[in-house]
Amino acid sequence: MDGSRPQGLEQQARSEAEKKLQWIIGRYGDMNGERRKPYYLQQLIQEAKAAIAWKEFSVGLMELMAVDMKNAPAPTKATEA
Numbered sequence: 001m002d003g004s005r006p007q008g009l010e011q012q013a014r015s016e017a018e019k020k021l022q023w024i025i026g027r028y029g030d031m032n033g034e035r036r037k038p039y040y041l042q043q044l045i046q047e048a049k050a051a052i053a054w055k056e057f058s059v060g061l062m063e064l065m066a067v068d069m070k071n072a073p074a075p076t077k078a079t080e081a
Contacts (some may be wrong), residue, residue, distance in 0.1 A: 010045075013052060017044035 021035065021044055030036050 009049060009052060013045050013048035016048040016052075017041060020044055020048070 018041070021041055025035055034040065
């Protein structure tokens, strides 16, 4: 694995987390400054990383399933019953 993947993941997760943080603060407020503390953003970054990993896994699984369906034998009368 090359070194660019984790850095790209970090940047993507940070970008998504920052957007989410701004949305949360805009909608619910900053909770007397608590949501502006570094730990809060770090938690959102970790959540974003997990969501990105899950999305990549899901897309990869769907691609594998699509390939498997292309290679599957055509149904016969015996299998249709």
